[in-house]
Amino acid sequence: MKITKKIIAVILSMLLIGAAFAGCAGGTQNEGEGGANEGIDLKAGFIFLHDENSTYDKNFINAANLACDNLGISKENRIYKTNIPEGNECYDAAAELVDAGCKFVFADSFGHESYIIQAAKEYPDVQFFHATGTRAHTEGLANYHNAFASIYEGRYLAGIAAGMKLNEMIANGQITADQAKMGYVGAFPYAEVKSGYTSFYLGAKSVCPTVTMDVTFTNSWYNEALEKEGAENLISNGCVLISQHADSMGAPTACENRGVPNVSYNGSTVSVAPNTFIVSSRINWAPYMELAMKAVAEGKSVDPDWTGTISTESVLLTEVNENAAAPDTQKAIDEAKAKLVDGTLHVYDTSTFTVTVSDSKNVNAKVDADGHLTSYMADVDSDDNYTPDTEVVKDGYFHESEYRSAPYFDVDIDGINLLGNVE
Numbered sequence: 001m002k003i004t005k006k007i008i009a010v011i012l013s014m015l016l017i018g019a020a021f022a023g024c025a026g027g028t029q030n031e032g033e034g035g036a037n038e039g040i041d042l043k044a045g046f047i048f049l050h051d052e053n054s055t056y057d058k059n060f061i062n063a064a065n066l067a068c069d070n071l072g073i074s075k076e077n078r079i080y081k082t083n084i085p086e087g088n089e090c091y092d093a094a095a096e097l098v099d100a101g102c103k104f105v106f107a108d109s110f111g112h113e114s115y116i117i118q119a120a121k122e123y124p125d126v127q128f129f130h131a132t133g134t135r136a137h138t139e140g141l142a143n144y145h146n147a148f149a150s151i152y153e154g155r156y157l158a159g160i161a162a163g164m165k166l167n168e169m170i171a172n173g174q175i176t177a178d179q180a181k182m183g184y185v186g187a188f189p190y191a192e193v194k195s196g197y198t199s200f201y202l203g204a205k206s207v208c209p210t211v212t213m214d215v216t217f218t219n220s221w222y223n224e225a226l227e228k229e230g231a232e233n234l235i236s237n238g239c240v241l242i243s244q245h246a247d248s249m250g251a252p253t254a255c256e257n258r259g260v261p262n263v264s265y266n267g268s269t270v271s272v273a274p275n276t277f278i279v280s281s282r283i284n285w286a287p288y289m290e291l292a293m294k295a296v297a298e299g300k301s302v303d304p305d306w307t308g309t310i311s312t313e314s315v316l317l318t319e320v321n322e323n324a325a326a327p328d329t330q331k332a333i334d335e336a337k338a339k340l341v342d343g344t345l346h347v348y349d350t351s352t353f354t355v356t357v358s359d360s361k362n363v364n365a366k367v368d369a370d371g372h373l374t375s376y377m378a379d380v381d382s383d384d385n386y387t388p389d390t391e392v393v394k395d396g397y398f399h400e401s402e403y404r405s406a407p408y409f410d411v412d413i414d415g416i417n418l419l420g421n422v423e
Helices: 005-020 055-071 088-099 110-122 151-171 191-207 224-236 250-258 286-298 329-342
Strands: 044-047 078-081 104-107 127-131 144-149 181-186 212-217 241-245 262-265 277-283 305-308 315-317 365-367 373-378 416-421
Touching (some): 044 055, 044 088, 078 088, 088 104, 088 110, 104 110, 110 144, 127 286, 151 262, 151 277, 151 315, 181 191, 181 224, 191 241, 191 329, 224 241, 224 250, 250 262, 250 277, 277 329
Parallel strands (some): 044 104, 212 416, 262 277
Antiparallel strands (some): 277 315, 365 373
16 A cells, blocks of 8 residues: 555544543543543643634634543633734733743634744743644744644535535425525635635535535624625525535524525534524544643643544534435435545545636646646745745645645635625
8 A cells, every 4th residue: 555645644643642532531521520530730721713602712612621621631720811813912812821820822713823923932931832824834933833624524524415405405396406506605715714615615516516606705704794694695696505614603593594504614503593504514623632732741742733634533523404404414424424534535636626727816726628627836835925835736636734734725616606705
C-alpha cells in the first residue's frame, strides 16, 4: 500500500487522540468528582467570539466543558471569556487570562488570530491555541498553535441528506427536477465559508444531479435578523431547501415559518424547526482540546498546525430528523462516510464539477477542455496579499486541509450562483 501524507496524518491524529482519551474510557466525569481520573494540574482559559446564543460558540463551549470534565479540571481552574470581538479586546482578554494564572489559552474565531499571536509573543511561557487560523505553521512560535478539522467532509454528508430530500420532493411532484434549487446563507466570502457551501453542494449533487444553489452573505458571523432575512429572500427567489454558515437560529426559524427544509451547522436546530430541520454537521473540538491541555500540563509539545478528520471523530453529524428527512437518508450518509474514511471517495473529486476561468474569478485555476480543474495554486502559507504558493490539485482531486488545517478551497464552481450581500 502506498503510504501518503494524508494516511500518515490520519494515523498520527488517531494515536494522539487515543492518548488524550487515555484513562477516560469510563465516560464523562464532572468537575470536582472523584474516581479514576484525579484531574490534571492546569488552569485553562477560553476566549469565545459570542456566547451560547451563537451555535458556533455554543459548540466550542460545550467542547470546552466536556474536555475539562474528562481531564478533571475543576470549575475554578477554567475561565471563559465570552463576547470577545475580533479586535484589541481579544488581546486584553488573553492578557487577563495569563494574569489569572492560565497556562493554556484557546481562542475560537478567525479574526482573533493576530491578537493571540501578539499575546503569544509577549507571554512565551504560556501556550496559546487558536481555531480556524492560518499562521502558526509560518510564525515559528513554539507557544502558538492552529487547529481545524475537515468539516468539508461533514458538509458533504449533510449535502447528501439535502439531495435525498430534493429527490423526494421531485418524486412527490412538489417540484420538478429543474426546480431543485437550494439556498445558502453564508457569513463572509472567505475560503472557510466557500469550502463549506461548495462541499455541501457537491454532496447534494452526488445524489440529485440537477441541483443548483444560490448563495447570499450577511458579512457577519452572527446576525439573527440578517440571517433570517437572507433565508426568506432565498425562499422567495425559488429556493426549496436552505442551508447556512451562519451562527443564529435566524435561517432555521425562517424555514420553519415557511415550511422549507433546512440543513443546519454547528448543532441541531430541531428546537426551533421540528418539522423542517433535517441534519447538521459540526466539528467536535473536545478531542483536540483534551490533547492540547494534557500536553501543556505534562510539558509536552503540540503540533503548530493540527487537522482533525472524520476518521478521528473530529467531524460529526447530528441524528437525522425523521420528521423532515427523506427515507433512507441515514443509510446514504453511512455509505458515503465509509468511503470517505477508506479513501475511495474524495469530496473535491475534480471529475464531479466544472470551473469557469475568467479575468474576474478563478485566476489561480487551470482547467481542461471540459472545464475540469487540473491545477490550482492556493495561498497555504498566507501572507498579507494572499499570494498563491502551493499546488493543491493532484491524483484527481483538490487536497483540502492537507497542507494547512484551515480551509483554502476558494474556487467558484459552476452550478453555484453568488447573489451578493443581504440588503
